[in-house]
Structure formats: C-alpha cells, structure tokens
Amino acid sequence: MENEININSLIYPLFIIKGEKKKEPINSMPGIFRMSSDILLKEIEELKALGINRVLLFGIPDKKDDDATEAYKDNNIISEAVKLIKSNFPNMNVMTDVCLCAYTSHGHCGIIDNQKIDNKKTLLTLSKIALSHACAGADYVAPSAMADNQVAAIREELNHNGYQDTKIMGYSAKFASSFYGPFRDAADSAPKFGDRRAYQLDYRDKESALKKVQDDINEKADIVMVKPALSYLDIIKEVKDKFNYPLAAYNVSGEYSMVKLGVQEGFFNERKIVTEIMTGIKRAGADMIITYHAKDLADWSKNEK
Numbered sequence: 474m475e476n477e478i479n480i481n482s483l484i485y486p487l488f489i490i491k492g493e494k495k496k497e498p499i500n501s502m503p504g505i506f507r508m509s510s511d512i513l514l515k516e517i518e519e520l521k522a523l524g525i526n527r528v529l530l531f532g533i534p535d536k537k538d539d540d541a542t543e544a545y546k547d548n549n550i551i552s553e554a555v556k557l558i559k560s561n562f563p564n565m566n567v568m569t570d571v572c573l574c575a576y577t578s579h580g581h582c583g584i585i586d587n588q589k590i591d592n593k594k595t596l597l598t599l600s601k602i603a604l605s606h607a608c609a610g611a612d613y614v615a616p617s618a619m620a621d622n623q624v625a626a627i628r629e630e631l632n633h634n635g636y637q638d639t640k641i642m643g644y645s646a647k648f649a650s651s652f653y654g655p656f657r658d659a660a661d662s663a664p665k666f667g668d669r670r671a672y673q674l675d676y677r678d679k680e681s682a683l684k685k686v687q688d689d690i691n692e693k694a695d696i697v698m699v700k701p702a703l704s705y706l707d708i709i710k711e712v713k714d715k716f717n718y719p720l721a722a723y724n725v726s727g728e729y730s731m732v733k734l735g736v737q738e739g740f741f742n743e744r745k746i747v748t749e750i751m752t753g754i755k756r757a758g759a760d761m762i763i764t765y766h767a768k769d770l771a772d773w774s775k776n777e778k
C-alpha cells in the first residue's frame with residue numbers, strides 16, 4: 474500500500490557513553506537507554522535482526538569544556554563507537570550527530586564569545602568533529618548546530634582530507650522547540666543561559682525554514698531534514714513538493730515520550746497510535762523517519778507475517 478512504513482527507511486537514534494557494561498535508562502524517555510560501546514554492539518545485532526539498517530549516534534561525554542574538545546579529540550566517544558560498529562557490521566549505515574551542545578559546559582551548540590555564538594570558530598570545531606567521524610568510517614555526518622554555512626564548511630573539510638564519499642545529512646529546518654525537552658535530559662545538553670532561539674528557527678516563520686533547506690541543498694547536503702515532525706507536517710510537505718530532494722523527518726524525543734506516557738497510562742493502543750503517526754509523517758512527504766519507535770515498529774511488522 475502507498476504510504477506504508479518501510480522499516481528500511483527508519484533511522485534509530487542511540488546515545489553512547491564511556492565505560493563498560495553500562496546501560497542507563499533515560500528517565501524522560503521510557504524504553505530508551507544510554508549505553509557503553511560493548512552494549513552498543515549487542516544493540517546493533519538486535520537492530521540488524523529486526524531489519525533496521527540505519528542508526529544516528531549521539532555522544533555523551535563525561536567531561537565538558539568551553540571548546541567541546543571531547544567531541545573531536547583523537548579516539549573520541551563517537552569515533553570509537555563508529556569504528557566498533559563498522560568493523561563488526563560493515564553494512565550498518567552509520568550516521569553521526571555533529572554538534573557541540575552535549576560537549577560544551579554552557580550547553581550551547583556553538584563556541585561562545587561575549588555571550589554570542591562565534592560562527593567562524595563554531596564552523597572550525599564542527600568541521601573537526603565531522604572529520605573525526607568520517608575518518609572512523611561514518612557513512613553520514615549530520616550537523617545539527619544550525620550554524621550558517623555548516624554544511625559547506627564540513628563538505629570542504631571532508632573533501633580536502635579525501636572523504637568525498639562521506640555523505641552529509643543537514644538538520645536543515647530545525648525549529649526552536651519544546652519537544653526537545655526529554656532529549657536534553659538524556660544528553661545533559663540544556664543551555665545553561667539563554668535559549669536556542671538565536672540559531673534555531675522560529676516556528677511561526679515558514680519562509681526561513683524553506684530558505685534553510687535551499688541553503689543546505691546549495692551547500693551540497695545529501696539529505697535534508699525537518700525537525701520536529703508532528704507540528705511541522707506542513708513544512709515536510711512543502712519541502713518535498715518544492716525541492717523533491719531526499720528528505721528525513723525527525724520524530725523527536727518529546728513526540729516520543731508523549732506517546733509512551735499515554736500508552737503507559739492505558740490511554741492508547743501503542744501499535745495503532747505509533748503506526749498512525751508514522752504514516753502521517755510518511756504521507757506528508759518524508760523519505761526517512763528518525764524515530765525512537767523504530768524497534769517497536771520493526772517488531773510489529775515482523776509479527777504481522
């Protein structure tokens with residue numbers, strides 16, 4: 474059927490921490506864990522068995538500083554995880570989030586100078602992070618800092634170092650949203666002062682969102698993204714209609730947790746409500762959906778047969 478969910482189009486986010494045998498439940502996101510890389514391998518094995526072939530990795534360091542050094546130093550948490558996955562499961566499509574907020578002591582997505590994001594320094598840092606992930610074997614790097622020209626800067630750095638084949642998924646239309654609340658708890662990445670409205674989009678402003686998508690396409694992103702998904706289905710549709718470009722939608726933490734809590738309370742049938750939501754996102758025009766529900770969806774589709 475048209476608009477049926479294809480498990481191969483789902484991208485499952487994973488939160489990686491240092492250490493061994495660690496699997497910490499995330500309070501604000503029932504069913505989702507932070508895990509060390511040994512547990513990660515078991516998780517990937519499970520995903521493979523379920524038919525999920527794409528993951529998006531987020532690193533949560535144990536140390537933070539103003540320059541986000543933990544994000545790009547040699548053998549950083551994500552490059553180690555990528556190497557491990559790729560050496561054991563070469564066919565797994567590994568995407569990595571490229572941002573600073575989980576690594577900076579102030580929790581903002583860029584390098585701060587005088588209480589403001591310094592675009593040039595931020596682009597340099599994002600490029601270093603992306604290069605470290607590409608060297609480790611990431612298939613896609615996904616800059617989410619909403620820094621102007623981030624895709625172009627990263628593309629140039631990757632090409633310059635011989636990583637022409639590493640692709641880029643831009644978090645193109647990323648709105649300043651309350652729906653990221655549970656994620657910030659998971660990644661310990663809430664800003665310590667101010668908010669992200671200086672660099673994330675105002676949800677009243679559709680034109681800027683379309684412009685950001687156009688910018689990312691001009692800068693040679695391989696996939697563009699709309700985030701969050703549910704309150705932005707019109708944007709998803711318009712981006713697909715206008716650009717007809719590979720498009721991901723991010724069904725974010727708050728959208729996930731609302732559903733999970735409702736299910737836990739017995740208000741919804743989980744399979745039915747999640748399937749309805751995913752179909753809506755797909756129908757709006759998303760080619761790929763980044764979702765914490767991916768494992769459940771894959772599980773249900775197996776049980777059908």
Ligand code: PBG
Binds near residue numbers: 570572618656725
């Ligand atoms: C990092 C980033 C965020 C999310 C993905 N990458 C948080 C934010 O912008 O505060 C949110 C994902 C989610 O809520 O599931 N910039």
